[in-house]
Amino acid sequence: MKPFPILxxxxxxxxxxxxxxxxxxxxxxxxGTHDRSKVVSIAGLVGxxxxxxxxxxxxxxxxxxxxxxxxxxxxxxxxxxxxxESLIAGLCIAIGNRDLTVIGGSLLVADxxxxxxxxxxxxxxxxxxFCFEFTMQQINQWSxxxxxxxxxxxxxx
Numbered sequence: 001m002k003p004f005p006i007l008x009x010x011x012x013x014x015x016x017x018x019x020x021x022x023x024x025x026x027x028x029x030x031x032g033t034h035d036r037s038k039v040v041s042i043a044g045l046v047g048x049x050x051x052x053x054x055x056x057x058x059x060x061x062x063x064x065x066x067x068x069x070x071x072x073x074x075x076x077x078x079x080x081x082x083x084x085e086s087l088i089a090g091l092c093i094a095i096g097n098r099d100l101t102v103i104g105g106s107l108l109v110a111d112x113x114x115x116x117x118x119x120x121x122x123x124x125x126x127x128x129x130f131c132f133e134f135t136m137q138q139i140n141q142w143s144x145x146x147x148x149x150x151x152x153x154x155x156x157x
Contacts, residue, residue: 023049024150026139029157033128040127042135043104046142051098058094101142105134
């Protein structure tokens with residue numbers, strides 16, 4: 001499945017193709033949600049659609065070099081170790097060249113079980129829910145600090 005171009009996504013959700021419009025978007029993924037996970041994590045990037053659009057071409061070029069259409073870090077994707085490392089390095093450089101902010105949180109499950117007060121466990125239900133709330137608070141703070149408190153569209157992998 002080919003990725004949906006970010007500017008088309010913005011148009012579909014905001015209803016304008018104006019060059020002035022710069023919808024805010026955050027892409028996230030999670031890890032450690034299976035039963036025996038030692039760490040739960042949610043991490044991603046947030047920025048405006050113009051920065052995401054500028055990332056699309058170098059991202060696609062890196063994928064094309066590796067002969068894959070979509071990148072999933074958790075899958076080996078049949079790539080040799082060297083090619084996979086080169087792909088990840090290229091994608092990291094492409095991201096680093098954009099004005100995107102890393103946001104996320106991680107929590108050791110053992111720490112949650114041993115140290116989280118019962119009231120916190122009742123409020124958040126799991127370490128995942130706690131990380132999710134923490135990440136949402138970071139997005140809100142980022143929007144207040146950098147984007148005039150504009151809403152942020154959330155995309156989870």
